[in-house]
Amino acid sequence: xxxxxxxxxxxxxxxxxxxxxxxxxxxxxxxxxxxxxxxxxxxxxxxxxxxxxxxxxxxxxxxxxxxxxxxxxxxxxxxxxxxxxxxxxxxxxxxxxxxxxxxxxxxxxxxxxxxxxxxxxxxxxxxxxxxxxxxxxxxxxxxxxxxxxxxxxxxxxxxxxxxxxxxxxxxxxxxxxxxxxxxxxxxxxxxxxxxxxxxxxxxxxxxxxxxxxxxxxxxxxxxxxxxxxxxxxxxxxxxxxxxxxxxxxxxxxxxxxxxxxxxxxxxxxxxxxxxxxxxxxxxxxxxxxxxxxxxxxxxxxxxxxxxxxxxxxxxxxxxxxxxxxxxxxxxxxxxxxxxxxxxxxxxxxxxxxxxxxxxxxxxxxxxx
Numbered sequence: 287x288x289x290x291x292x293x294x295x296x297x298x299x300x301x302x303x304x305x306x307x308x309x310x311x312x313x314x315x316x317x318x319x320x321x322x323x324x325x326x327x328x329x330x331x332x333x334x335x336x337x338x339x340x341x342x343x344x345x346x347x348x349x350x351x352x353x354x355x356x357x358x359x360x361x362x363x364x365x366x367x368x369x370x371x372x373x374x375x376x377x378x379x380x381x382x383x384x385x386x387x388x389x390x391x392x393x394x395x396x397x398x399x400x401x402x403x404x405x406x407x408x409x410x411x412x413x414x415x416x417x418x419x420x421x422x423x424x425x426x427x428x429x430x431x432x433x434x435x436x437x438x439x440x441x442x443x444x445x446x447x448x449x450x451x452x453x454x455x456x457x458x459x460x461x462x463x464x465x466x467x468x469x470x471x472x473x474x475x476x477x478x479x480x481x482x483x484x485x486x487x488x489x490x491x492x493x494x495x496x497x498x499x500x501x502x503x504x505x506x507x508x509x510x511x512x513x514x515x516x517x518x519x520x521x522x523x524x525x526x527x528x529x530x531x532x533x534x535x536x537x538x539x540x541x542x543x544x545x546x547x548x549x550x551x552x553x554x555x556x557x558x559x560x561x562x563x564x565x566x567x568x569x570x571x572x573x574x575x576x577x578x579x580x581x582x583x584x585x586x587x588x589x590x591x592x593x594x595x596x597x598x599x600x601x602x603x604x605x606x607x608x609x610x611x612x613x614x615x616x617x618x619x620x621x622x623x624x625x626x627x628x629x630x631x632x633x634x635x636x637x638x639x640x641x642x643x644x645x646x647x648x649x650x651x652x653x654x
Contacts, residue, residue, distance in 0.1 A: 287332040287405070288312045292322040292348060293364070294340050302335065305391060309398065319343035323351060330356045332405050333398075338365030349381065357414060360405045362397060364389070369457040380522055460517035461529035461563040461587050461607060464504065464593035468556040470510040480645065481552055486510055488546055489555070492539045501525075505580055511593070515566070515581050526563045526610035527618055530644065533559045533601045534620045538648040540599070560592030562604035563643075591632050592641060601644035602627075608642050620646045 289311045293299040296317065303315045316322035316332070319340050334352045336345035345349075349361040366387040378605065383397045467473070467489060474482060490512065497514050500526075505513040516529040536559065544554045564585030572578050585606075592602040608624055615621060622645040629638035 287402070288314070288329070289333040289335060290322050290326055290331045290352060290577065291315045292317070292319055292334075292336040292340065292345070294318065294337060298337075298561065301391075302394070305394065306335075306398075309395075317343070319348035319351075322348065326352070326355070328355070331359055333360050333401055334364065335362045335364065338363050358405070358408045360401045360408065373513070409498065456569075457565055457567040457583070458517055459525070459564065460515050460566050460581065460585065461525045461561060461610075462505075462560050462581065462589035463514040463516070463529050463533055463559065464511060464589050465514075465533070465557050465559045466508075466511035466593055468558050468598035473531065473555070474552065477552070481550075484550065485547060485552060486557060488543055489557070492543050492604045493536055496532050496535045496539065500528040500535070502532055506578070513581075513586075513590075515568075517566075517568075523610050523612060523614055527614045529561050529563070530601075530603060530607065530611065530621065531618045533561050533603075534618060534644065534646045537601065537646060538620055541648070556598035558593055558596035558598055559601045559604075560590060560594070560596055561601065562586075562589035562609055563607040563610050564588070564604070587633045587634060588639070591634070595630065595632075595641075603642045603644055605640040605642065619637055620648060623646050 287310070289306055291299065291303055291306065291313055291368065292315075293302065294317050299315055299317060301314050307315050311333075314322065314325050314329075316325055319336070322336075331352065334349055334356075336348050338345040340348070345363055345365070349359075352359055352361070361381045362383050362385065363381050364385040364387060365428050383400060385394065385397055437548075467486070473485070477485075486509075489510075490507065493512055494504075500516070502514040502516045505515050514529070516525040516532070536557065538555065540555075547554065562585045564583065566581040566583035566585045568579070568581050570579050571582070585604075588604055592604060596602040603624060610623075615624065624642040627641050627643055630641050634640045646647055
């Protein structure tokens with residue numbers, strides 16, 4: 287530790303300086319405040335020990351000046367002229383001790399021990415504050431990053447527990463949306479990698495705002511496709527309406543996406559969408575070295591199958607979603623109707639599945 291010692295009595299300066307050096311301190315010793323500040327320069331000190339009355343600047347003013355440079359310094363005042371006013375001034379500067387002369391060396395050493403403990407406490411508190419700020423900033427960064435991939439309530443659950451959801455996670459009714467670029471394999475045969483990446487990123491960028499505005503969360507990107515989950519609302523009817531509303535709005539964004547691609551002389555694209563409502567489990571899956579947060583369950587599987595069966599520009603919807611919508615169909619902007627198709631044979635399903643095709647009209651200027 288380093289100490290600034292200022293004492294105008296030469297014998298006292300010599301005695302205290304030697305004692306401090308014996309305790310392992312690096313000592314800057316001076317007979318006046320001005321000389322002490324000059325020798326201190328830009329250095330940092332742990333303690334400042336000063337006589338109250340000094341030629342020129344007094345001890346209180348010296349401590350105030352040192353504290354401007356070293357905010358965590360611990361001060362000790364020594365004086366033969368201690369008054370109540372001096373003591374109050376010293377307290378205002380958080381002086382560790384006010385030693386009255388004459389004092390014996392054992393008293394001085396006890397004072398030093400208290401000052402050293404105070405210094406440790408100050409440093410520990412400062413570290414605590416810095417760690418707290420870093421943790422808060424780190425938490426905000428983690429929260430921001432997580433919110434790009436999962437919904438707010440999932441982020442809150444992860445942040446509060448400090449862990450990803452367990453592998454056997456929460457099961458609830460959700461609406462799942464899969465959207466995929468039609469005939470992407472054909473595009474891959476015709477275009478270079480940079481063009482393909484640009485097309486996919488343009489597609490994703492257009493979908494992100496739609497997802498957020500309709501209360502959805504990103505489950506995963508899948509090459510040229512995307513999976514969204516709508517489960518934030520307490521009402522499953524609202525989740526179903528949000529998912530189908532997002533699907534219609536996504537199709538409405540396609541004109542804007544095509545215009546953007548035309549600017550770079552890239553081919554037009556179409557997308558096909560599947561929407562299903564049902565039970566799904568939110569969990570982390572994978573290995574100890576690599577985990578992914580996702581939803582699994584029958585609703586997820588069926589939504590993906592419906593997306594695969596949908597043609598370019600189509601939206602196929604499960605019977606469960608239509609049932610949940612009830613009277614809210616008319617409240618979905620752009621949705622004209624839901625028309626049942628002939629029951630379809632779905633891979634993995636023993637019975638044929640009732641599926642609806644969403645009919646939608648894109649208002650003039652939508653997506654601009």
